[in-house]
Amino acid sequence: MTELHLQTITELYEFMRKPAPTHPLFAISQVRDTDGDTRNCSTNPIAITSHFYTISLKKIVSGELFYGRSKYDCQNGSILLTAPGQRIVFDKLVVSSNATHISFDKEFLTGHQLATDISKYQFFSYSVNEALHISEKEERLVNAVLNTMHTEYTNSYDSLSKGILLSHLQTLLQYIERFYRRQFLYRQEMSGNMYDRFKNVLVKRYSAGQLEEIGLPSVSSLAGQLGISPGYLSDSLKIETGKSALEHIHLHLIDVAKELLLAPDKTVADIAYNLGFEYPQYFSRLFKKMLGMTPSEYRNNHTLQ
Known part of the structure; x- marks a missing residue:
């Protein structure tokens, strides 16, 4: 060629x-x-x-x-x-x-x-x-x-x-x-609905329990599974839901993290690694940005309820 x-x-x-x-x-x-x-x-x-x-x-x-x-x-x-x-x-x-x-x-x-x-x-x-x-x-x-x-x-x-x-x-x-x-x-x-297809792939990625080995899901890798480019995926989701692909990844990650924080046998660092973060402080920073409190504060507040 x-x-x-x-x-x-x-x-x-x-x-x-x-x-x-x-x-x-x-x-x-x-x-x-x-x-x-x-x-x-x-x-x-x-x-x-x-x-x-x-x-x-x-x-x-x-x-x-x-x-x-x-x-x-x-x-x-x-x-x-x-x-x-x-x-x-x-x-x-x-x-x-x-x-x-x-x-x-x-x-x-x-x-x-x-x-x-x-x-x-x-x-x-x-x-x-x-x-x-x-x-x-x-x-x-x-x-x-x-x-x-x-x-x-x-x-x-x-x-x-x-x-x-x-x-x-x-x-x-x-x-x-x-x-x-x-x-x-x-x-x-x-x-069909792009968000539903995307969410299905995202949930399967988290359910597989391999994030500690393969790292956080990226827009690029998820788009690849859907057979489209990252930009096309993000723009489609933005039109459909008002949020980009990365925003949806972060929202799902925080939802999963909130459930894991209710388990007393796992430290915040353990949860961060389980979710695919290389450094626990990055997880804590994102969590606070999304919810306005640290993972430890969230755990303490919900443990007392």
Whole structure:
């Protein structure tokens, strides 16, 4: 398999056999074909790792696209987002000739609110099989923003160009966040309650009694058991319950701890180790943060009742 490590957007355009981008830190390209033709992205497997952000609106016709061990769910009208350092594998991929691709380096965001906000958009870290699938109406809305951005990008670059492009980019990301929220709710209706699935995995992890050996359950490990990415899990739970995956882990941990503290034969340190904490003081700190009292104070209060 061919491995490509693209450090710059210019290297990406060289690989795609396109003219060098107008700006080295930001580029947008569009392909429009009214005949509905397709084009091959790869005839042999190829893995690409880039050091910049990408946003692609395309329609997958055939072939396979992987992120890690996750296979892309091929549907029409899909937005695929990647963050720096992510590895994407293409295998005999055929896409519609109508496509838009945006690439931008984090340095391009300097001086704009997006430089801070970009880390809040967790969908850049979603696995490929969690790409955003949009309706025809949503696609028209996204294309309106993309077309405006493309027009601005192809104009002569001046002192206002960067600010205008970033404003449109921010609008695009806000639309994407809205559409992902819709997708979370739709998938919840189709495949069941995400919280119930998550809670089932979490309870089984604690019931197995192996936390002292394997440590505290992490969002990453639980998401792996559910076959989704950590960011997607947390965002789904946030939409569904108002709390993140980590908050739910802490809440369940405290509930289990409260029961164990009622057993007089276990010290606070023993309970901390049983729950997977490497250091008992970390357990005590979290317990006090959640309940406003130390584990010992909780035990004493409930022993006296």
